[in-house]
Amino acid sequence: MAEYNLVSECVGLITLRNPPVNALSAAVRQGIVDTVQRALSDPNVKSVVICGQNGIFCGGADIKEFGSNMTGPPLIPMIHAIESANKPVVAAIEGSALGGGLELALGCHYRIAHSKARLGLPEVTLGLLPAAGGSQRLPRLIGVPAALNLITTGRHVTAAEALQLGIVDQVTDHNTVDAAVKFALSVAGRSLGPRRISAHPCPQQPDLDALFEEVMQKVRQSARGAIAPIACVQAVRAAATLPYAQGMERERELMATLFTSGQARALQYCFFAERAVGRWRMPSGARWDTSKPRPLHKAAVIGLGIMGRGITVALAQTGLSVIAVETQEKQLMEAKQAISGMLERGAKRRGVAPALDRVIYSQNIQAVADVDLVIEAVFEDIALKTKVFQQLSAVCKPGTLLCTNTSALDVDQLASETPNPELVVGMHFFAPAHVMKLLEVVYGPRSSPQAVATAMQLGKKMGKASVAVGNCRGFVGNRMLKPYIEEAFFLLEEGATPELVDQALEEFGFAMGVFRMSDLSGLDVGWRIRKGDGLVEPSTASGRSTRIRQGRRYSPLGDLLCEEGRFGQKTGRGWYQYDKPGSRVARSDPWLHSFLGAYRAQHGLVARRIDHQEVLERCLYALINEGFHILDDGIAAGPEDIDVIYVSGYGWPRHRGGPMFYANMVGLAKVLERLEHYQQLHPEVPHLQPSSLLRRLVASGSPPIHKWGEAIKKLHSQL
Numbered sequence: 001m002a003e004y005n006l007v008s009e010c011v012g013l014i015t016l017r018n019p020p021v022n023a024l025s026a027a028v029r030q031g032i033v034d035t036v037q038r039a040l041s042d043p044n045v046k047s048v049v050i051c052g053q054n055g056i057f058c059g060g061a062d063i064k065e066f067g068s069n070m071t072g073p074p075l076i077p078m079i080h081a082i083e084s085a086n087k088p089v090v091a092a093i094e095g096s097a098l099g100g101g102l103e104l105a106l107g108c109h110y111r112i113a114h115s116k117a118r119l120g121l122p123e124v125t126l127g128l129l130p131a132a133g134g135s136q137r138l139p140r141l142i143g144v145p146a147a148l149n150l151i152t153t154g155r156h157v158t159a160a161e162a163l164q165l166g167i168v169d170q171v172t173d174h175n176t177v178d179a180a181v182k183f184a185l186s187v188a189g190r191s192l193g194p195r196r197i198s199a200h201p202c203p204q205q206p207d208l209d210a211l212f213e214e215v216m217q218k219v220r221q222s223a224r225g226a227i228a229p230i231a232c233v234q235a236v237r238a239a240a241t242l243p244y245a246q247g248m249e250r251e252r253e254l255m256a257t258l259f260t261s262g263q264a265r266a267l268q269y270c271f272f273a274e275r276a277v278g279r280w281r282m283p284s285g286a287r288w289d290t291s292k293p294r295p296l297h298k299a300a301v302i303g304l305g306i307m308g309r310g311i312t313v314a315l316a317q318t319g320l321s322v323i324a325v326e327t328q329e330k331q332l333m334e335a336k337q338a339i340s341g342m343l344e345r346g347a348k349r350r351g352v353a354p355a356l357d358r359v360i361y362s363q364n365i366q367a368v369a370d371v372d373l374v375i376e377a378v379f380e381d382i383a384l385k386t387k388v389f390q391q392l393s394a395v396c397k398p399g400t401l402l403c404t405n406t407s408a409l410d411v412d413q414l415a416s417e418t419p420n421p422e423l424v425v426g427m428h429f430f431a432p433a434h435v436m437k438l439l440e441v442v443y444g445p446r447s448s449p450q451a452v453a454t455a456m457q458l459g460k461k462m463g464k465a466s467v468a469v470g471n472c473r474g475f476v477g478n479r480m481l482k483p484y485i486e487e488a489f490f491l492l493e494e495g496a497t498p499e500l501v502d503q504a505l506e507e508f509g510f511a512m513g514v515f516r517m518s519d520l521s522g523l524d525v526g527w528r529i530r531k532g533d534g535l536v537e538p539s540t541a542s543g544r545s546t547r548i549r550q551g552r553r554y555s556p557l558g559d560l561l562c563e564e565g566r567f568g569q570k571t572g573r574g575w576y577q578y579d580k581p582g583s584r585v586a587r588s589d590p591w592l593h594s595f596l597g598a599y600r601a602q603h604g605l606v607a608r609r610i611d612h613q614e615v616l617e618r619c620l621y622a623l624i625n626e627g628f629h630i631l632d633d634g635i636a637a638g639p640e641d642i643d644v645i646y647v648s649g650y651g652w653p654r655h656r657g658g659p660m661f662y663a664n665m666v667g668l669a670k671v672l673e674r675l676e677h678y679q680q681l682h683p684e685v686p687h688l689q690p691s692s693l694l695r696r697l698v699a700s701g702s703p704p705i706h707k708w709g710e711a712i713k714k715l716h717s718q719l
């Protein structure tokens with residue numbers, strides 16, 4: 001797994017071979033140990049170059065090995081052997097040098113990178129730290145502040161930034177291996193002492209204590225309970241304050257804690273889940289690898305409200321030509337200004353020219369006649385969307401894909417209003433659409449595999465975590481959100497406050513608790529939906545019967561706040577109070593607490609003490625239970641799909657892996673037992689009734705999450 005060749009008569013060239021990313025598997029490590037030894041013991045060899053095959057240096061340690069008994073030579077002595085070699089070793093970095101890949105390169109005496117290469121220590125994103133000497137060598141090479149930044153964020157840097165920081169010695173636009181061989185020849189015989197990074201002290205840094213304190217505070221705030229970023233700071237502190245050998249010992253101790261942690265398992269699960277969702281499949285048997293996407297050159301967006309504007313920007317940034325349609329002139333002009341601003345700001349951030357001329361604005365739907373794909377983003381109203389779809393079917397050239405951006409409407413119903421339902425798919429974007437990472441691609445029973453493949457590929461090009469899901473009310477994300485929000489309302493009725501519920505959820509790791517989130521997105525959104533469902537009634541009635549609607553427990557609390565004009569941040573009042581409409585800083589509101597007291601008295605409810613554990617169990621297990629229903633219904637193909645949706649679009653803490661992974665960690669039997677417990681206490685709440693899939697999985701011995709797919713198939717075939 002590491003190939004050896006003698007080139008230019010006296011350079012030993014070692015090529016890592018482990019597609020697709022040349023990860024440092026046991027076989028690769030063994031290959032490196034053997035070939036380095038061979039090069040060092042060959043008197044004809046004056047210097048050594050290490051490179052990777054297929055344009056990528058190395059993607060780091062083999063993450064797949066972490067779950068099993070690790071065999072083969074360990075990384076640390078392997079890298080030490082390279083660093084202490086008596087012949088110069090040069091890393092030729094193409095593509096990526098990440099994690100253990102960069103640590104290997106830091107053990108080399110020189111690093112030459114291609115201008116398109118990316119380098120980084122992303123271990124923190126996998127719940128780890130750079131534990132093959134990276135946390136000790138990088139600060140010695142580039143100084144403590146820059147190393148802290150790279151190691152605690154895991155960000156990848158370009159070759160140009162790596163050169164500026166001093167991580168690499170040279171950047172080339174030409175063949176990297178040729179440049180490295182030439183360089184290796186030029187440094188043969190030079191003294192290597194100064195090139196051994198582990199022998200350097202860390203560059204002096206004034207006010208070291210203050211720096212670490214400041215960084216630790218920042219990291220704790222943004223980590224939301226994740227432990228790896230904190231361990232990363234501690235490891236760099238060891239580099240700054242201890243001799244190398246002791247620093248390495250500290251690195252080892254910290255890694256030992258992280259390596260077996262649940263957080264590391266969760267984060268590594270997320271890494272693979274994000275890649276697994278690209279291998280989508282539909283109940284019809286259509287799959288990612290047998291369905292060819294259509295080539296796209298020109299797209300259109302209909303409706304330039306907040307969503308339509310974001311979608312236009314996201315499309316233009318992928319390089320497509322976009323026709324942006326808004327029938328009202330004033331709105332069109334406002335949208336044009338907003339979209340241009342977003343494109344300009346985005347281009348400035350990325351250091352490229354803004355794609356202003358890729359967008360053509362029109363008031364006339366006829367302008368979309370020759371596009372390959374349309375995304376309709378008009379107001380969330382089925383009659384209006386149906387009308388637009390009928391117009392599009394008449395205007396567009398044959399074969400144009402018709403996509404609807406909807407968060408809840410029935411994609412099948414819209415498809416059935418068009419002569420070619422196979423061309424229709426839902427694309428559920430999240431606001432702001434050019435920023436948010438998640439895209440639900442919603443297929444109906446008649447959506448063609450090609451339409452789904454095209455929407456999925458487009459999502460990927462837009463940089464989104466794109467997940468193919470079946471059509472149902474709320475799709476996956478919003479369908480699971482409903483029981484979560486309802487439980488939060490019930491908890492208020494029973495004695496909790498918005499502050500208590502939010503604190504429990506935020507300590508769990510959510511970016512925002514349910515009530516702060518509701519204030520941000522607007523209470524009127526849910527109110528409108530509940531009105532449409534016939535759930536909202538006049539507020540005068542009291543007693544238990546008014547809290548049973550359509551045969552199940554219902555809390556009118558959200559409706560009552562809306563009747564008071566409390567729509568959240570935009571009105572300056574909601575579950576919290578704000579200094580002024582639009583302000584973002586939520587403050588506790590005494591009015592809300594008296595309102596809750598009066599409401600409980602009116603309905604004969606006696607407030608009781610509710611603790612964080614009950615908040616978490618009721619809100620999260622209700623949400624997870626709906627996830628099991630979704631799997632059982634075949635709306636999501638596997639637990640990874642649900643978890644990627646929740647981590648990328650709903651603020652679920654990544655270090656907890658997503659709701660289904662969390663259920664797996666807690667134990668399915670425990671989740672079932674707690675749901676049964678709460679269902680007994682609240683028999684009028686159907687979403688606490690454990691799903692039949694959850695029961696069946698527990699009955700079949702609670703298989704681990706990566707085996708649920710098999711279990712679900714087997715359980716279905718036994719029906």
Ligand SMILES: CC(C)(COP(=O)(O)OP(=O)(O)OC[C@H]1O[C@@H](n2cnc3c(N)ncnc32)[C@H](O)[C@@H]1OP(=O)(O)O)[C@@H](O)C(=O)NCCC(=O)NCCSC(=O)C[C@@H](O)CCCCCCCCCCCCC(=O)O
Nearest residue numbers: 023059060061062063098099100122130131132256259275
């Ligand atoms: C590299 C990429 C940027 C490429 O991106 P691209 O988009 O081109 O491709 P994909 O992302 O789709 O990937 C393709 C394919 O490859 C798989 N893959 C990618 N990287 C890895 C990998 N590192 N290992 C395994 N497999 C990988 C990926 O899953 C895809 O396959 P799939 O089938 O899923 O579709 C991009 O891939 C990327 O960003 N990769 C990850 C880079 C990364 O995070 N690297 C860091 C890895 S962790 C690491 O290196 C740790 C080191 O610091 C070494 C630590 C030493 C460990 C020693 C163990 C100590 C134990 C401690 C216990 C102590 C006990 C005691 O002492 O007491």
